Amino acid sequence: MRGGVALTSNTWAEVLLVVALLAPLASVILAFAVAAPNDDQRWTTGGCALATAGSLVLLIAGQHPQVARLAPDDLALAAASATALLALSVRGSVRGPTVAAAVTVAMCGLTAGSPGRPSTVGPLLGVAAAVILVAMARDADRLLIALVGTGVVVAAAGLRAGGRGGVTAVVVGVALVATVAALVSRRSLVVVIPAALVLGIRLGPALAGTSTGRWLAVALAVGGAALVLVPAVVRGFASPAYGAVLVPWTLVAAVGPVAGTTTGTRPLAAGAVVALALGGTLSLLAAVPGSAVLTYALADAHGWPRATLSLLLGATLFGLALRRPRADGGAARLRVVDGAALALGVWFVVRPTSWAWTRLGDLRAYSDGTVLALASALIAGVLFTGTRSQLEYAPLAPWLVAADHDDRPVGATVNVLAVAVSVLTGLIAAALVRSARL
Secondary structure (H helix, E strand, O other): OEOOEOOEOOHHHHHHHHHHHHHHHHHHHHHHHHOOOOOOOHHHHHHHHHHHHHHHHHHHOOEOOOEOOEOOOHHHHHHHHHHHHHHHHOOHHHOOHHHHHHHHHHHHHHHEEEOOEEOOHHHHHHHHHHHHHHHHOOOOOHHHHHHHHHHHHHHHHHHHHOHHHHHHHHHHHHHHHHHHHOOOOOOHHHHHHHHHHHHHHHHHHHHOOOHHHHHHHHHHHHHHHHHHHHHHHOOOOOOOOHHHHHHHHHHHHHOOOOOOHHHHHHHHHHHHHHHHHHEOHHHHHHHHHHHHHHHHHHHHOOOHHHHHHHHHHHHHHHHHHHOOOOOOOOOOOOOHHHHHHHHHHHHHHHOHHHOHHHOOOOOHHHHHHHHHHHHHHHHHHHHHHHOOOOOOHHHHHHHHEOOOOOOOOOOOOOOHHHHHHHHHHHHHHHHHHOOOOO
């Protein structure tokens, strides 16, 4: 018992934790041992699927197993399952051994700690190690690797410094890491997003109610609005993945610029993961529960942060409405992992309070609104059917999922510069966080 919450752990849960953590790495060994050249990545896909299922079972069962220095809480388990789920959403041509290994190291970093005291260094080291492995998959531009590496170094420096300034640096660093990784869906860099968000969610509330937290929240909100406004009004700027805009707003809620916003942090993070896993326009509906909590908090707040953040939130929504569809030439199609992400998204939107790890309280107004929305959808469906209109599959899929654009086989060569930058980033991060105080 710690903090009034019973930490339940059984032998089967400890075994399942080990299986979930090692499944992606074991799939790497199997892929090298028995897989033929140009294999369809079924081994690594199976390993990531087992990691997702195992983490979800532990989370739903309310288990908090402890194995050596690994003792995940509910947030860590949710992030671990999100990491493996995002790995499954990566396009098949690069969902290989390096991505599976990145999933294992990221999950190990997320679950590091002791009962009731999760590690803050573990997730960052997991991100640094995962970036090194992802770079070897040759699925990330050198500039993106450099930006993510910069974010890791900034966050590590913040952890080393400590205090309010250190926390600010950590939030800025993880915001850069997670936002850059989220710019393009179906890419292997997305596996570092949950670990980065967890670090921001754990440390961000230390700035709640402070002037630093308010100014930082405004800066993050400006970044979130710019992600959708700049590509909408300036030619030549590629539109980011739809889920990318939710990343900075998740951290806006985490730093607590006004009372009540931290409650919306976890649901916003969950919505961001679902939106990134799917990638379509309608995937943004997964952010509705968290957005509702954030809107409630802003409506009840006072002072300049309320007006500023409300204006920036409105600008973000306006930018999303102006967004032009991507012309990447790929054909959007529903896969098994898309169906799983879609089911999780629908469940979350309809019954967000059933996701206990998000710690959502009474959402009576939201629940009433959901009932009215479902009733309206049912009536519309009846009228739609009554007029003998036909709902075709082809036009619907692009609204739900992103296309696997440029889905071509990737050779075995390694981007040496990207790997070198990643290794240097990991070494610097490890050196900066090496302290008994952390």
